[in-house]
Amino acid sequence: MKKIFNFEIANILYEMSELYEMENVQFKPRAYRRAAESIEALNENVSDIYSKGGIKALLEISGVGEAIAEHIELLIKTGTFSEYEKFKKKIPVKWDELTSVQGVGPKTIKVLYKKLNVKNLKDLERAAKQGKIKKLKNFGEKTEENILRSINFLSKSKGRFLLGDILPVVLSIEEALKKIPGVSQVTTAGSIRRQQETIGDIDILVTAKNPRKVMDIFVALPEVDTVFGKGKTKTNVILKNGINADIRVLDPESYGSALQYFTGDKNHNIKLRIIAEKKGYKLNEYGLSKGEKKVAGKTEEEIYKKLGMEYIEPELRTDSGEIEASIAGKLPKLISYNSILGDLQMHTKWSDGTSSIKEMALLAKKNGLKYIAITDHTKNLGIASGLDEKELVRHGKEIDKLNKEIKNFRILKSAEINVLKNGGLDIADSALKKLDIVSIAVHSNFKMGKKEMTARVIKAMQNPYVNILFHPTGRVIKQRPSYEIDMDEIIKTAKKYGVALEIDSFSDRLDLNDLNIKKAVDAGVKLVIDTDAHSPSHLSFLNFGVAQARRGWAKKSDILNTLPVDKFLKAIKGLKNKQ
DNA sequence: GCCGTTTTCGGCCCGACTGTTTTCAGTCG
Numbered sequence: 001m002k003k004i005f006n007f008e009i010a011n012i013l014y015e016m017s018e019l020y021e022m023e024n025v026q027f028k029p030r031a032y033r034r035a036a037e038s039i040e041a042l043n044e045n046v047s048d049i050y051s052k053g054g055i056k057a058l059l060e061i062s063g064v065g066e067a068i069a070e071h072i073e074l075l076i077k078t079g080t081f082s083e084y085e086k087f088k089k090k091i092p093v094k095w096d097e098l099t100s101v102q103g104v105g106p107k108t109i110k111v112l113y114k115k116l117n118v119k120n121l122k123d124l125e126r127a128a129k130q131g132k133i134k135k136l137k138n139f140g141e142k143t144e145e146n147i148l149r150s151i152n153f154l155s156k157s158k159g160r161f162l163l164g165d166i167l168p169v170v171l172s173i174e175e176a177l178k179k180i181p182g183v184s185q186v187t188t189a190g191s192i193r194r195q196q197e198t199i200g201d202i203d204i205l206v207t208a209k210n211p212r213k214v215m216d217i218f219v220a221l222p223e224v225d226t227v228f229g230k231g232k233t234k235t236n237v238i239l240k241n242g243i244n245a246d247i248r249v250l251d252p253e254s255y256g257s258a259l260q261y262f263t264g265d266k267n268h269n270i271k272l273r274i275i276a277e278k279k280g281y282k283l284n285e286y287g288l289s290k291g292e293k294k295v296a297g298k299t300e301e302e303i304y305k306k307l308g309m310e311y312i313e314p315e316l317r318t319d320s321g322e323i324e325a326s327i328a329g330k331l332p333k334l335i336s337y338n339s340i341l342g343d344l345q346m347h348t349k350w351s352d353g354t355s356s357i358k359e360m361a362l363l364a365k366k367n368g369l370k371y372i373a374i375t376d377h378t379k380n381l382g383i384a385s386g387l388d389e390k391e392l393v394r395h396g397k398e399i400d401k402l403n404k405e406i407k408n409f410r411i412l413k414s415a416e417i418n419v420l421k422n423g424g425l426d427i428a429d430s431a432l433k434k435l436d437i438v439s440i441a442v443h444s445n446f447k448m449g450k451k452e453m454t455a456r457v458i459k460a461m462q463n464p465y466v467n468i469l470f471h472p473t474g475r476v477i478k479q480r481p482s483y484e485i486d487m488d489e490i491i492k493t494a495k496k497y498g499v500a501l502e503i504d505s506f507s508d509r510l511d512l513n514d515l516n517i518k519k520a521v522d523a524g525v526k527l528v529i530d531t532d533a534h535s536p537s538h539l540s541f542l543n544f545g546v547a548q549a550r551r552g553w554a555k556k557s558d559i560l561n562t563l564p565v566d567k568f569l570k571a572i573k574g575l576k577n578k579q
Numbered sequence: 580g581c582c583g584t585t586t587t588c589g590g591c592c593c594g595a596c597t598g599t600t601t602t603c604a605g606t607c608g
Contacts, residue, residue, distance in 0.1 A: 020580095025580095026591090027580065028580055028581095029580095030580085031591090032580075034580090034581075035580085062582095063582095064581085065580060066580085066581090067580055067581090068580070068581085103605085105605060107604080108605075108606085138598085138599065138600080138604085139598085139599080140598065142597080143598065143599085146597090190608090201608085203608085228597095231595075231596060231597095233595075234596070236596085246608085266592095266608080269592080273592060273593090277592095278585075283592095284592085284593070285593095285594075
């Protein structure tokens with residue numbers, strides 16, 4: 001049996017959905033899409049679920065019924081199933097490639113394949129360039145142009161973007177829009193407001209007296225590359241960095257409902273509309289109404305209130321329990337932005353950072369922090385010129401000196417100590433003892449099996465001097481997946497041995513992720529949020545970590561470095577005594 | 580094909596925009 005990943009199963013189900021759509025079959029497309037979405041969102045491997053509980057366990061997955069469960073069983077056992085094979089024979093095209101082109105959907109693919117034998121992106125580009133598409137019935141000049149433009153865009157962008165890369169651009173666009181006379185409100189909704197790790201596109205909402213003017217100015221902004229559509233209320237463009245951006249101009253009376261509509265992810269919104277319907281309302285982007293009468297819409301708060309719910313923070317709106325908690329009045333009070341007092345991971349010229357300890361400290365102080373820990377790498381990370389025991393002593397002396405020099409601020413002696421292959425550390429206990437905070441991380445032998453890796457990290461966490469486990473899963477977004485590690489076991493160990501887990505705010509790490517944060521919070525494990533800064537500009541990442549914590553339902557009390565330095569040190573050392 | 584404080588049968592989110600059309604299908608979010 002070949003191991004099949006969740007995303008592979010999901011992709012095949014998505015494909016089935018498109019295929020049924022192409023055939024004009026009713027409702028099946030949505031059923032398959034839903035099943036695909038919930039499998040994509042699963043934490044556990046579908047193959048594991050199946051091997052543990054068989055078909056019965058598969059039926060527990062929401063959106064998976066008897067038919068799809070059987071398909072999945074066959075996918076796990078044989079890698080395919082007969083309906084899928086039948087479809088593939090009928091239309092042997094690269095679905096993922098072709099559907100990634102803006103404006104090309106199942107119906108279009110069918111026509112292009114039947115008439116022009118278009119099977120993949122290359123065929124599509126060739127057909128468009130040769131002017132064959134515009135000659136087809138129901139196609140025209142514009143369609144062909146748009147296809148070419150979209151292919152061109154695809155080669156530039158390749159999918160999703162890091163929040164950290166997109167946010168500065170968004171802020172600059174928002175600034176420009178706010179300056180337009182007659183514009184009252186500007187908010188970017190969607191995955192940016194939810195502070196997702198990666199962003200698919202940008203949704204900007206504006207209220208304004210003169211929508212046309214807003215649209216004219218928007219499309220002329222320097223950030224804009226190509227205009228795909230421009231209407232009175234909605235305009236769609238591609239920005240120069242390759243991301244898609246929509247802007248909508250709204251009536252102030254509908255601002256809240258639009259904000260709600262465009263902020264919640266699809267599943268959150270669908271569930272909310274169902275709740276509205278059950279209560280006799282209709283909910284859409286223009287408001288909440290009963291019959292002809294609008295009863296709410298100006299603010300999001302009034303919509304949730306009318307539906308008998310607590311207000312739900314944007315970061316939680318992903319249908320992962322927040323709706324039920326809101327109805328029950330059991331939403332947590334999330335940690336707020338700018339509530340971190342000390343940054344606990346920071347690199348300097350001593351290892352692989354760009355700046356001195358002093359420069360980092362002064363900037364952190366200027367940013368409003370009260371303390372930092374300098375965590376240069378240790379000796380086994382040769383590539384980052386890691387420090388050995390002797391250098392750590394000199395490192396500490398430099399910090400002592402700066403602590404006398406910089407007032408109302410504290411620099412903690414620390415290090416990012418390597419977890420060796422056998423679970424040992426690359427710095428002797430006698431040197432660890434002298435540090436204020438001991439943090440450990442895996443930087444080598446990423447390809448170990450899950451059991452081995454988990455045991456390795458657990459052994460390191462059992463060292464009596466260890467306070468924090470840095471970036472516990474090791475993933476780098478869009479670059480490399482997490483190493484194989486059993487986070488449930490790591491969380492148990494963290495609790496048992498009094499180790500805090502890090503939420504690394506670096507924009508391509510964000511490690512722990514939201515799901516693991518929630519697990520840790522539920523288990524009563526304490527967390528810290530820090531930047532992993534290697535240069536001064538990285539200090540601005542701190543709130544990405546807070547956003548991640550919020551998405552993981554963390555409260556202020558779950559995050560130790562919201563405490564002043566003395567209380568923080570007491571609390572983190574105190575974890576050890578509770579064993 | 581899935582699902583149930585709308586129902587084990589009969590419903591499934593829905594509105595904007597585009598392009599190619601003379602009234603709408605397809606796509607998207």
